[in-house]
Amino acid sequence: MTRDEIMALVRTVPDFPAPGILFRDLTTLITHPAGFSSCIGQMAHCVPGGIGAIAGVEARGFIFGAALAVHLGLGFIPVRKAGKLPVPTIGTDYALEYGAARIEIDPTLLALGQSVLLVDDLIATGGTALAAAHLLREAGAVCDTALFVIDLPDLGGMAKLAEQGVEGKALLKFAGH
Ligand SMILES: O=P(O)(O)OC[C@H]1O[C@H](OP(=O)(O)OP(=O)(O)O)[C@H](O)[C@@H]1O
Numbered sequence: 001m002t003r004d005e006i007m008a009l010v011r012t013v014p015d016f017p018a019p020g021i022l023f024r025d026l027t028t029l030i031t032h033p034a035g036f037s038s039c040i041g042q043m044a045h046c047v048p049g050g051i052g053a054i055a056g057v058e059a060r061g062f063i064f065g066a067a068l069a070v071h072l073g074l075g076f077i078p079v080r081k082a083g084k085l086p087v088p089t090i091g092t093d094y095a096l097e098y099g100a101a102r103i104e105i106d107p108t109l110l111a112l113g114q115s116v117l118l119v120d121d122l123i124a125t126g127g128t129a130l131a132a133a134h135l136l137r138e139a140g141a142v143c144d145t146a147l148f149v150i151d152l153p154d155l156g157g158m159a160k161l162a163e164q165g166v167e168g169k170a171l172l173k174f175a176g177h
């Protein structure tokens, strides 16, 4: 499928989860077998050499990150929302387009110096991705690339990632919020 055809499978819902937010809903893409498969195949082409593992952010980052990891024959490191991991964690609080949250990882899942690709469904303000990259680095991994299905460029997340030395790539861009 072309990128335009994949883009047409994304549903836009106004005023969710708060007034003024244009929510880009990927459930309509992942329930379309050819669309989901094509999306993962095209994401795989964006992955640089030398990546040793894929990390994905709960919850929607798990869908794309885990599928991409299987496609590439790599392991998957879950970046979890607070309080879900049964072992000691490192964590950080952060703000996103429509709220605030806390993410945590189990640092023992990462090998020192291992190159990890961060994957999420969408980057808006970049708060989530920056927090995740920071945690992966704190655990000793190298995280200098991130991959998203959607970028909302007007919210500036990719630029913030670049300032921290993380190169962000996205399959689709939606102008506006
Ligand atoms: O660039 P930002 O402004 O940080 O926003 C992007 C984040 O927002 C969404 O997650 P959300 O916290 O809504 O969680 P979910 O995946 O559990 O739905 C999305 O999946 C990204 O992780």
Ligand SMILES: Nc1ncnc2[nH]cnc12
Pocket: 021, 022, 023, 024, 025, 096, 097, 098, 122, 123, 124, 125, 152, 177
């Ligand atoms: N506009 C948006 N649509 C879907 N997920 C988001 N996460 C942050 N902003 C979002």
